[in-house]
Amino acid sequence: MKNEAVTIEELHSVQQVKPESYSVTKNVNRLWMNRILIGVVFLAFWQFASGRLIKPFWVSDPYSIALRLYEWFSTGFIWIHIQATLSEMLIGLALGSLLAVIGGLLLGSSRFLGDVFYPIILGLYSVPRIALVPLFVVWFGIGMASKVVLVTVVVFFLVFFNAFTGVRDVDQDLINTLRIMGASKRDIFLKVIIPGASRWVFTGLRLAVPYSLMGAVTGEIIVANQGIGYLVSWSSGMFDSTGMMAALFILMICGVVADTIVTRVESKALIWKRNE
């Protein structure tokens, strides 16, 4: 009797496997349904409230914003601004992280260079980056160059300290093990230090991506002649809340896309960390 009961239970547990994996996709679907529902309710309330509870002057309304976005895209007006912001962001991101990784690896692996330069970099780091914008505008003009430099500086500090710490944090036992195997300095650098520091660098890059967008937009808001940040500030100057909201919407999309890309790349590159 008892044996039989166990068998039946086992049968049940086997059968349960399928419905369970089924309900995972079901849950995901439900999650998305909820998210979309909340979005729709929010937009509907906004549309309702605008003009009834609050003046459209302050918050505009979803319909007008959508119309404005359609207008911007259909006339092609927006592309030059998107292109400006994304270029500033990407060039700055590339330059900043490249310099930071090189600097971090160099200062991290050389005790002497680290001791000399680390305090200097720490000192520079304490200057609020936004305060540098007027200086960069004088040096590089109000065009894209000054924003690229700003983003580069913002990204540099975020990634540099991670790369530096990553190199310093590399397990000495791993290095010794490879040295006993006969590894040259180059082997150790390529096989231990760079991969070991990479997860720190990724952490820094992860932070750097949203900050690079922020840097580009901040620069554009302060002074510029193109870019999405410029659109926000220009619309603000015209008391055009619809324009501001439409520009902010584009920024949100840019941020989400950038973040998704980073997450994808990170999970590919750091596959060995997944089970930790």
Place this chain on the structure above:
Amino acid sequence: MIDIQNLSKVFRSGGTTHVALQKVNLKIDKGEFVSFVGPSGCGKSTLLNMIAGLIQPSEGSLLYEGEPVAGINQKVGYMTQKDTLLPWRTTEANISVPLEIRKISNAEKKEKVMRYIDMVNLRGFENHYPMQLSGGMRKRAALARTLIYDPDTILMDEPFGALDAQLKLVMQDELLRIWRETQKTIIFVTHDLGEAINLSDRVVVFGAKPGRIRMIKKIDLPRSRDVFKVRFHPHYGEIYEELWDVLEQDVGKGEVV
């Protein structure tokens, strides 16, 4: 093969000096299996690190094949207590590290790595990352990585310390098999007296404060041994007791045995 004479190691930090090892004399022959036992802080790991060339002696001489060890000794393989597999490499890629360092061609590398994966029974786990392996599997991978570049001597610092009792015996059994097949010299540091007796030709008992050799005991149990049964051999008890009597004097002087 390894000739240690009047070897001392003193660590100085600030104003305090700590004598890690005092006047150690020991000769180890080629192909021998020697274990170091003793309480924590008796300098057995320090001696291993000196044989590996990771630290230099303060006094006395340490000759490896007649040459003083100056700098990293690349004729040895070193398996530490902590497993030092590269976490971002799969089992296969970890085991091939020494071959990459030696710039072995890809085809030969692949073939050799597979042979050693078989030797340590890791077939089926080639593409797993260390995080995905159990403690015992990580030890096997580390052992394969040490064996693959064919060092004459293998230094092992409590390699099985973190494993449970059964797995420990399994690993000991495999180590003895591999030792027979490869005829390496093995120097094995352990806390576990039973483990030392199971495996060794000779057991070196260390005492603490200052670290020194208290006794060197030849283990005349017959080869090849069955680690699961060797403790029932009529001489085993005697040997254990004799070594324990010496070891006991230092228990509590260091931290724990």
